Amino acid sequence: MNDAPIYLDNNATTACDPAVVQAMLPFFTEQFGNPSSMHSFGNKVGFALKEARAKVQALLGAEHESEIIFTSCGTESDSTAILSALKAQPERNQIITTAVEHPAILTLCEYLEKEGYAVTRLSVDKRGRLDMDEYKSALGPRTAIVSAMWANNETGTIFPVEQMAEMAHAVGAQFHTDAVQAVGKIAIDLKKTQIDMLSVSGHKLHAPKGVGVLYLKRGTRYRPLLRGGHQERSRRAGTENAASIVGLGVACELAQEHMAFENTEVKRLRDKLEAGILAAVPSCFPTGDVNNRLPNTSNIAFEFIEGEAILLLLNKAGIAASSGSACTSGSLEPSHVMRAMGIPYTAAHGTTRFSLSRYNTEAEIDRVIAAVPAIIAQLRKLSPYWGDSGPKEETFAPAYA
Amino acid sequence: MWDYSEKVREHFFNPRNAGVLDGANGVGDVGSIKCGDALRLMLKVDPETEIIQDASFQTFGCGSAIASSSALTEMIKGKTLDEALKVSNQEIADWLDGLPPEKMHCSVMGREALQAAVANYRGEEWKDDHEEGALICKCFAIDAVMIEDVVRANGLTTVEQVANYTKAGGGCASCHEGIEEILTKVAKDVCTAPIAETKPTPASVPVTAPKLTSFQRMRKIEETIESIRPMLQRDHGDIEIVEIDGKNIYVNLKGACVGCMMEAATLNGIQTQLVEALGEFVRLLPANMLGRA
Numbered sequence: 001m002n003d004a005p006i007y008l009d010n011n012a013t014t015a016c017d018p019a020v021v022q023a024m025l026p027f028f029t030e031q032f033g034n035p036s037s038m039h040s041f042g043n044k045v046g047f048a049l050k051e052a053r054a055k056v057q058a059l060l061g062a063e064h065e066s067e068i069i070f071t072s073c074g075t076e077s078d079s080t081a082i083l084s085a086l087k088a089q090p091e092r093n094q095i096i097t098t099a100v101e102h103p104a105i106l107t108l109c110e111y112l113e114k115e116g117y118a119v120t121r122l123s124v125d126k127r128g129r130l131d132m133d134e135y136k137s138a139l140g141p142r143t144a145i146v147s148a149m150w151a152n153n154e155t156g157t158i159f160p161v162e163q164m165a166e167m168a169h170a171v172g173a174q175f176h177t178d179a180v181q182a183v184g185k186i187a188i189d190l191k192k193t194q195i196d197m198l199s200v201s202g203h204k205l206h207a208p209k210g211v212g213v214l215y216l217k218r219g220t221r222y223r224p225l226l227r228g229g230h231q232e233r234s235r236r237a238g239t240e241n242a243a244s245i246v247g248l249g250v251a252c253e254l255a256q257e258h259m260a261f262e263n264t265e266v267k268r269l270r271d272k273l274e275a276g277i278l279a280a281v282p283s284c285f286p287t288g289d290v291n292n293r294l295p296n297t298s299n300i301a302f303e304f305i306e307g308e309a310i311l312l313l314l315n316k317a318g319i320a321a322s323s324g325s326a327c328t329s330g331s332l333e334p335s336h337v338m339r340a341m342g343i344p345y346t347a348a349h350g351t352t353r354f355s356l357s358r359y360n361t362e363a364e365i366d367r368v369i370a371a372v373p374a375i376i377a378q379l380r381k382l383s384p385y386w387g388d389s390g391p392k393e394e395t396f397a398p399a400y401a
Numbered sequence: 402m403w404d405y406s407e408k409v410r411e412h413f414f415n416p417r418n419a420g421v422l423d424g425a426n427g428v429g430d431v432g433s434i435k436c437g438d439a440l441r442l443m444l445k446v447d448p449e450t451e452i453i454q455d456a457s458f459q460t461f462g463c464g465s466a467i468a469s470s471s472a473l474t475e476m477i478k479g480k481t482l483d484e485a486l487k488v489s490n491q492e493i494a495d496w497l498d499g500l501p502p503e504k505m506h507c508s509v510m511g512r513e514a515l516q517a518a519v520a521n522y523r524g525e526e527w528k529d530d531h532e533e534g535a536l537i538c539k540c541f542a543i544d545a546v547m548i549e550d551v552v553r554a555n556g557l558t559t560v561e562q563v564a565n566y567t568k569a570g571g572g573c574a575s576c577h578e579g580i581e582e583i584l585t586k587v588a589k590d591v592c593t594a595p596i597a598e599t600k601p602t603p604a605s606v607p608v609t610a611p612k613l614t615s616f617q618r619m620r621k622i623e624e625t626i627e628s629i630r631p632m633l634q635r636d637h638g639d640i641e642i643v644e645i646d647g648k649n650i651y652v653n654l655k656g657a658c659v660g661c662m663m664e665a666a667t668l669n670g671i672q673t674q675l676v677e678a679l680g681e682f683v684r685l686l687p688a689n690m691l692g693r694a
Binding site: 304305306307308309312313316325346349381382383384385396397398 | 403413414416419420430431432438439440441459460461462463464466467
């Protein structure tokens with residue numbers, strides 16, 4: 001029996017595609033020049049960056065090459081976008097975001113709230129969907145920026161960001177979307193949208209860590225986060241991470257080529273995995289908007305057991321996944337996404353995310369479907385909430401600290 | 402991935418004494434649903450000798466919660482109830498060759514389950530007295546509730562004092578922002594000094610008050626400061642005027658006000674009162690700014 005490790009945590013990070021690594025290698029050795037330099041060492045690197053920029057532009061469907069700003073990561077892109085909108089429009093002081101954003105957005109908003117900005121966090125329903133009426137009534141003449149993720153990292157749920165961008169523009173606000181999970185997994189054509197800014201993270205689509213993109217629509221009022229050199233047309237100073245940018249370009253080209261595969265074959269395997277687990281394990285359910293989500297993500301809540309314990313046993317079986325339990329993050333509360341959807345604590349702590357990539361095989365999925373039921377049963381045997389064959393009749397109600 | 406010891410991993414993968422214990426005569430249910438842990442400890446106690454003949458557990462929780470439960474049952478079997486009650490949470494952690502700081506609460510839960518089970522056996526009621534907050538200091542595993550309690554009880558005003566009292570912040574120093582937030586929060590609650598809600602806007606000060614002579618003006622400033630001093634003294638602080646130079650008034654904050662997180666807000670609040678009393682805009686500055694402004 002094959003017991004090579006199975007990687008189903010691609011929403012956390014992805015493996016660099018071998019073609020990406022190959023393309024990067026020369027930029028650590030002979031192509032070491034600074035693209036800003038006048039000599040031929042720099043010039044070649046400068047051309048390579050231009051090529052990479054065009055590839056990113058193509059994947060995003062951006063109208064102009066100059067709308068692509070390379071950054072160090074998704075978080076930097078997010079921070080740049082929000083802080084820029086506030087600085088560029090000092091007469092506006094409200095930020096609208098959602099309760100289920102990544103900490104890259106939420107923690108920044110919490111900080112800005114302390115600095116005196118008004119932050120509105122849109123709620124979601126049990127399936128993780130926004131209420132467009134609530135959003136509409138939150139918008140106003142003081143709204144500086146709306147930041148809503150394209151797709152949720154935990155559940156894969158997709159937000160109607162194109163419609164939201166139009167609504168933001170109707171009140172003169174800027175619109176930003178954290179699209180680090182969406183780019184490369186679903187087709188995006190920014191020139192047809194009113195989205196002003198969009199964040200990309202390289203390592204979520206088989207490029208290396210340490211490189212990201214901020215898409216900035218031409219004409220959007222902008223203030224840089226990092227000032228210094230004239231790199232990225234002075235919109236993001238700092239010598240370019242040439243090797244990683246070249247890698248990201250190749251990764252975007254590959255993502256474009258595999259877009260159909262992602263939405264057919266990867267989706268089929270994800271659906272098979274989810275159906276297989278739901279059929280074999282009692283008291284579990286998928287979370288999020290299952291009919292409108294990324295093709296690679298399945299998030300299943302296993303009731304009455306805790307996620308970290310599930311991950312440790314999965315890991316022992318050679319399966320890598322992730323969890324929304326409090327214990328995996330070292331915080332006290334289970335995932336804010338699960339809480340926002342109103343998932344009960346006993347289920348939220350047992351949420352387990354399986355996120356696939358184009359590298360996963362049918363044989364791997366079969367192995368996971370075969371391994372999961374025994375792991376869940378083993379932990380339920382230890383759980384005070386679980387009887388012989390199902391949730392306990394009598395309620396277990398401990399004295400809570 | 403947590404850095405679990407071999408022993409923690411071993412007790413998680415192969416927990417001892419897991420499951421329902423038939424004939425248990427002492428049961429303790431404790432937990433913290435928020436942080437995802439709940440534990441039922443079951444004891445079979447010999448009524449004659451009070452020796453724990455058998456123990457078992459059921460745990461809803463992470464790897465270290467299950468390992469701590471398993472360790473606890475192994476540690477207390479064969480002990481009398483009084484001996485068992487002496488087992489501290491640190492001993493449970495030590496028995497497992499240590500737990501990560503974020504996971505120390507798992508051993509605390511084990512100890513609480515033991516107290517609850519013994520109370521249940523003895524027909525007593527057990528009450529939990531420990532509330533847990535978000536972990537602030539990872540070096541010494543100190544949470545927000547503990548820091549806030551100590552800050553309130555001892556009137557602490559600086560990060561350094563918090564480190565001296567609780568150890569929190571005394572290691573890598575990366576949690577100092579978090580500690581400062583707690584200090585600010587507590588200071589806002591307990592400080593009786595006049596704190597300005599918003600910064601005074603000089604433009605809006607009406608210049609309608611009758612013009613004072615230099616002497617009257619100094620007296621007025623002194624009177625205003627004197628009326629504020631009792632409020633600061635109540636918080637073990639104080640203030641003195643050092644110099645009046647045109648619109649700049651230089652003062653020394655003393656006692657607990659020195660280095661207090663609310664120092665700037667206190668000065669702002671007093672300044673607002675002075676502006677009102679004098680009918681003109683003045684600036685209140687710390688004395689160390691003298692000659693610089």
